[in-house]
Amino acid sequence: MPPKSRAENRAEQTRAIQVTGRRHLAEVGPAALSLRAIAREVGLVSSAVYRYFPSRDDLLTALIIEAYDELGDAVETADAGVRDRDDLAGRFIAVGNAIRDWARANPHEYALLYGSPVPGYAAPDTTIPSAARISGAFLTLAQLSGQRGDAVPQARPVSAQERQALGGIRQALDVPLDDERTVRWLIAWSTVFGHLSLELFGHMYRGILDYDAHFAQVTGQLTADLGLA
Amino acid sequence: MPPKSRAENRAEQTRAIQVTGRRHLAEVGPAALSLRAIAREVGLVSSAVYRYFPSRDDLLTALIIEAYDELGDAVETADAGVRDRDDLAGRFIAVGNAIRDWARANPHEYALLYGSPVPGYAAPDTTIPSAARISGAFLTLAQLSGQRGDAVPQARPVSAQERQALGGIRQALDVPLDDERTVRWLIAWSTVFGHLSLELFGHMYRGILDYDAHFAQVTGQLTADLGLA
DNA sequence: CACAAATCGAGAGCAGTGCTCTTGTTTTGC
DNA sequence: GCAAAACAAGAGCACTGCTCTCGATTTGTG
Numbered sequence: 349m350p351p352k353s354r355a356e357n358r359a360e361q362t363r364a365i366q367v368t369g370r371r372h373l374a375e376v377g378p379a380a381l382s383l384r385a386i387a388r389e390v391g392l393v394s395s396a397v398y399r400y401f402p403s404r405d406d407l408l409t410a411l412i413i414e415a416y417d418e419l420g421d422a423v424e425t426a427d428a429g430v431r432d433r434d435d436l437a438g439r440f441i442a443v444g445n446a447i448r449d450w451a452r453a454n455p456h457e458y459a460l461l462y463g464s465p466v467p468g469y470a471a472p473d474t475t476i477p478s479a480a481r482i483s484g485a486f487l488t489l490a491q492l493s494g495q496r497g498d499a500v501p502q503a504r505p506v507s508a509q510e511r512q513a514l515g516g517i518r519q520a521l522d523v524p525l526d527d528e529r530t531v532r533w534l535i536a537w538s539t540v541f542g543h544l545s546l547e548l549f550g551h552m553y554r555g556i557l558d559y560d561a562h563f564a565q566v567t568g569q570l571t572a573d574l575g576l577a
Numbered sequence: 578m579p580p581k582s583r584a585e586n587r588a589e590q591t592r593a594i595q596v597t598g599r600r601h602l603a604e605v606g607p608a609a610l611s612l613r614a615i616a617r618e619v620g621l622v623s624s625a626v627y628r629y630f631p632s633r634d635d636l637l638t639a640l641i642i643e644a645y646d647e648l649g650d651a652v653e654t655a656d657a658g659v660r661d662r663d664d665l666a667g668r669f670i671a672v673g674n675a676i677r678d679w680a681r682a683n684p685h686e687y688a689l690l691y692g693s694p695v696p697g698y699a700a701p702d703t704t705i706p707s708a709a710r711i712s713g714a715f716l717t718l719a720q721l722s723g724q725r726g727d728a729v730p731q732a733r734p735v736s737a738q739e740r741q742a743l744g745g746i747r748q749a750l751d752v753p754l755d756d757e758r759t760v761r762w763l764i765a766w767s768t769v770f771g772h773l774s775l776e777l778f779g780h781m782y783r784g785i786l787d788y789d790a791h792f793a794q795v796t797g798q799l800t801a802d803l804g805l806a
Numbered sequence: 807c808a809c810a811a812a813t814c815g816a817g818a819g820c821a822g823t824g825c826t827c828t829t830g831t832t833t834t835g836c
Numbered sequence: 837g838c839a840a841a842a843c844a845a846g847a848g849c850a851c852t853g854c855t856c857t858c859g860a861t862t863t864g865t866g
Contacts, residue, residue, distance in 0.1 A: 399813080
């Protein structure tokens with residue numbers, strides 16, 4: 349075995365801490381994540397971990413970015429898997445299903461990303477690019493739908509204040525998007541994550557008996573409301 | 578001052594613990610809520626608190642029920658405040674605004690109710706009646722809309738599995754509700770709480786510049802989608 | 807090559823947490 | 837009046853995040 353350089357060793361240890369941190373996260377959730385427990389498993393004393401992550405929050409930040417990117421990969425892969433690129437309804441449903449599948453497979457990670465923020469933790473700007481991949485997937489489909497001129501069904505007139513409120517999104521887009529459509533897609537965004545949070549956090553318990561069927565019904569309805577179907 | 582009986586004293590202490598617990602909850606959030614800190618402020622030693630609440634989770638349960646009921650009161654008051662009882666769109670918007678106003682005024686309590694569940698905590702059935710008041714407000718409006726025969730716009734055919742999945746809700750209703758309408762209202766439910774969670778947990782930051790305007794636009798659109806407007 | 811500087815792991819320690827158990831006191835109900 | 841129940845206090849356990857110090861090892865440089 350070749351003697352490892354200090355830089356190699358550092359990278360290796362950092363990765364080891366993060367991967368066992370990730371496993372602990374998946375098992376006990378963000379709130380119960382313990383630096384000391386991670387250190388024990390990696391074979392380090394607790395204080396040594398601080399050489400690699402200045403604080404528990406910094407480790408959490410790394411895990412948040414990792415999770416966002418994992419979810420982003422899942423979403424983009426699912427979208428790319430739809431043969432007919434013009435089937436925007438199919439792509440929307442594929443994206444929705446990808447998010448839900450990932451969330452159900454990684455409930456604690458989903459809670460870390462979209463649940464209550466952990467106390468005292470302020471998400472640094474470094475998480476934004478990875479987080480934006482998810483909403484970006486929706487916005488890309490919205491742009492495509494706008495470009496081909498899909499009608500926006502039942503669209504309500506957009507208030508002047510709302511037009512202004514959408515300025516942040518307008519700026520982030522390369523292709524302009526009419527406000528009526530933007531509102532519809534933002535609603536779809538809220539609906540999908542609302543459904544997931546209500547489902548995963550137990551609020552549909554005993555009310556809805558088949559989450560799969562209901563989610564499919566909801567995303568199907570959303571494709572209609574978005575003018576895709 | 579009259580000497581208090583043991584029962585009086587017990588009720589008083591229990592209430593004192595819960596109210597300072599509630600204040601701490603509002604200040605530091607559910608995860609950082611500390612029994613010891615509460616005990617210090619009430620003027621008790623930490624172990625004495627266990628005479629009143631067997632565990633931290635039991636205190637949390639009491640606070641959850643308190644919060645649900647407070648939100649339920651706000652919702653029902655808001656609905657009752659709408660003069661024209663036939664203005665279901667107005668009542669829906671009033672309910673939505675009441676939920677959002679309460680959530681923004683009590684973000685930590687909202688996180689406790691609708692955010693990630695606290696680790697190791699399993700909500701006992703005692704929380705269900707209070708929690709059901711919120712969704713019940715929506716379902717009441719749905720029933721009224723169904724009774725007067727509002728059309729459900731753009732309704733998609735409801736799959737057989739979904740019809741079965743809605744059995745849990747159907748049972749809880751006194752007045753029957755067509756499945757198409759039920760789906761629409763469940764979507765509205767997800768959309769409202771999705772919006773709130775995304776807003777309060779920071780996911781709209783820098784994207785949507787005026788949360789008030791956007792929420793108004795969303796609820797307005799929902800009234801149209803529900804066939805109320 | 808030598809040596810100072812930077813890096814690292816280990817250990818002790820601090821302040822905090824939820825929770826349990828024991829001990830002595832006070833109030834209750836028979 | 838007295839045994840029983842309820843109660844507050846305190847000590848203690850195992851755990852947490854985090855800081856500091858102390859040697860050992862690896863680095864880059866004169």
